[in-house]
Amino acid sequence: xxxxxxxxxxxxxxxxxxxxxxxxxxxxxxxxxxxxxxxxxxxxxxxxxxxxxxxxxxxxxxxxxxxxxxxxxxxxxxxxxxxxx
Numbered sequence: 001x002x003x004x005x006x007x008x009x010x011x012x013x014x015x016x017x018x019x020x021x022x023x024x025x026x027x028x029x030x031x032x033x034x035x036x037x038x039x040x041x042x043x044x045x046x047x048x049x050x051x052x053x054x055x056x057x058x059x060x061x062x063x064x065x066x067x068x069x070x071x072x073x074x075x076x077x078x079x080x081x082x083x084x085x
Contacts, residue, residue: 020053022048022049022052023049023052023053023056023059026045026046026048026049026052026059027045027046027049027056027058027059027062029045030042030043030044030045030046030049030059030062030063030066031062033045034062034065034066034069037069039066039069039070040070042062042066043063043066043067043070046059046062046063046066047063049063050063057083060079060082060083061083063079064076064079064080064083067079
């Protein structure tokens with residue numbers, strides 16, 4: 001019985017770890033596009049990161065900044081408010 005519980009916990013931890021890796025990869029890709037002034041592509045990857053980890057501060061903050069650069073101020077304000085909450 002203990003083996004099954006430990007096995008289940010290890011599988012769960014692996015899945016959570018994989019999810020965080022995807023979030024980091026998407027933030028990284030978004031950052032590359034952002035620094036190349038390709039803000040629409042940056043938004044795409046930041047949104048993917050936010051969808052994977054809704055409360056990730058870095059993903060939300062970068063997304064709000066990219067919206068600001070695209071002059072999508074309503075979306076930027078909404079995202080900044082989400083961060084503040």
